[in-house]
Amino acid sequence: MKMKQKLEVTSSRPYSIFLGVGLEDLGAYLEKELGGIEHLLIVTHPRVKEHYLERLINGFSAFQCDVLVVPPGEEEKSLERLSKLTSEAVACGADRHSVVLALGGGVIGDLAGFFASVYMRGIRFVQIPTTLLAQVDSSIGGKTAVNHPSGKNLLGAFYPPLVVWTDFSTLETLPWEEVLNGLAETVKHAVLGDAALFSFLETNQQKIIDRIPEIYQELTSRSLQVKVRVVMEDEKEKGQRMLLNLGHSFGHALETEAAYQGISHGKGVSIGMIAATYLAEARGLITSAEVKRILDLVKGLGLPIQIQGKDPEILLHLMEADKKNQKGQKVLILPDKIGHALVVRDACDEEILQAWNKVIIK
Template sequence: MKRVEKVKVELGRRSYEILVGRQLLVQIGESLATLGKGRRALVVTNPLVWDLYGSEVEKGLREAGFSWRVAILPDGEEYKTLESVQTLYDQALVAGLDRQSWIVAVGGGVVGDMAGFAAATFMRGINFVQVPTTLLAQVDSSVGGKTGVNHPKGKNLIGAFYQPRLVVSDIDSLNSLPEREWAAGLAEVVKYGMIWNEFFFEFLEQNKEGIWQRQAQPVQEMVKASCSIKAQVVSQDEQEQGLRAILNFGHTFGHGLEALGQYREWKHGEAVAVGMVMASRLAVRAGWLKEAALERLERLLTAFNLPVRAPGVDPEALWQAMLYDKKGEEGRLTFILPDRIGGVKIVKELDRQLILAAIAEVV
């Protein structure tokens, strides 16, 4: 097993590397120094993550000759606001950051989204590095340059596409995740196999026990492969004008489930898992996907302790919740539907009764 694997996100002058491996947190300063920018940094994190990993990050920055300030934000989606970003601007000024300085996001998706948006807008853009410490962040939110905050009217309505200079994914940090968080992150991993690569889906099937037990070798291969797939998609469609929409497989249904549960009942990955089953059931009903492929998806999700049903959910209520999803265009819903394991199609026109019937089979 290699100590560190590298994945390149090809975006011309904005290209960057994703490092995946073990014991990388303590080398964060060295990794930044190789990029030849300034030696001042604002580290953005939350209390739990900093208690676990702060000493390693600070040791790495110190040994590479950095000066830094730490901004600790409260943990939780409800704190992903413009007010929190204002706090980061204030801290950046106190730290004396300039355009050669760094904002370093150490944590999960909420931390990464806010720190990235602050980096995109402070002095019209300064250097930014993602150091994701959750599985969901390592395989999804840290890659691709989506940054932003929530508005009272909806999630992620304020933001910018702003690419990091580097992503550092230390898989050792995944060992501290609660089991439910680990499972939720695996939903996005399964998604990559469904939308892009049947061989990766088969790898997950063959290594499901080792992955669930967080064995280092299959986990590192899994994170690297997931990042590689997302990097390929982002490199072809950075600002979600077409192909990148396939990354939303399961999300139209999933976001509706999250909204129905008032963002408290479902974890994002759990809702996406059921959303993938609903989308696949819809594809079976439309005649695009074989029933056997849907059964393989359900077996793998179940092996990762993820839900494949949404008992008690009213199909009509879910439909109405889905209409408010930000990925609807002019009142029309866009669906990402599989036609095989390893491939999907983008569908904009579907009969409402067909959709409701597919939902009814999964609730």
């Protein structure tokens, strides 16, 4: 089994990230490195099941495998779906020695990870990210969650996986809309923590649009390294890890307002990042020249910088449920230059509304 790249995440429960490995090789790794596993519970998405489940299961001859299929959509990250997974797992005979495999994108990873964290008070799980968003962001860092009508990811846990197993070939069947979701998180990582990555994205815009595999492997590796670095400094999001939420305070409000339908996470992050950048510019934190570079890159990749027909007052209210907020004060992440961002705790509603108005088309 050839390993192209391996990264180690040191945390309360250390784990490895393997990049460029084959889905069919995971079974041999689990058997050799972990041992004592008999039952695998694969949680996946219908499209992913169609394309990749057979390859994955081909490596699991030593295990009993059961497959739980979750319908597509962010709305499936819910307590209702969590309850259904529990019933299905019990029917499959899953016990405290079973291992959950999250085969899919961010929704599957968040949902299956949270399910694993609470089923029988916690069982082991593996992240197998099949989308660009999951590969560069959501499979890393141990965050698991489901949504609530009051806000996104309000119910969750820090629950690191046993391992993250990334096969780049899964990107070949990924719809462009899903690629954009991952590119939004990649640009976010570049803006908050890696100016050289930002320049790489600028230089290779057309190759990214043309979906050149080598470019995606490099941007994936470089993007997740930003996240790994920040996560290892602050596993439980007490301080610096909040920087990874650049664009999310605004973006989650958009997703919540739309009841998790009609606007993807990546598009919410993209618009939210632009709103945060405008707010930073209004405060004099970032130069107009750097704002233009950010706008040009986001637009050049085909990501949105505006949204139509939203009420900024409603969105402002929805931001009150953000988990970063402290003592009733909205906490925002703002870029002060390309490659660096700040945690801002004194943002007032008026300037937030002004930022919203710059990204909302009347």
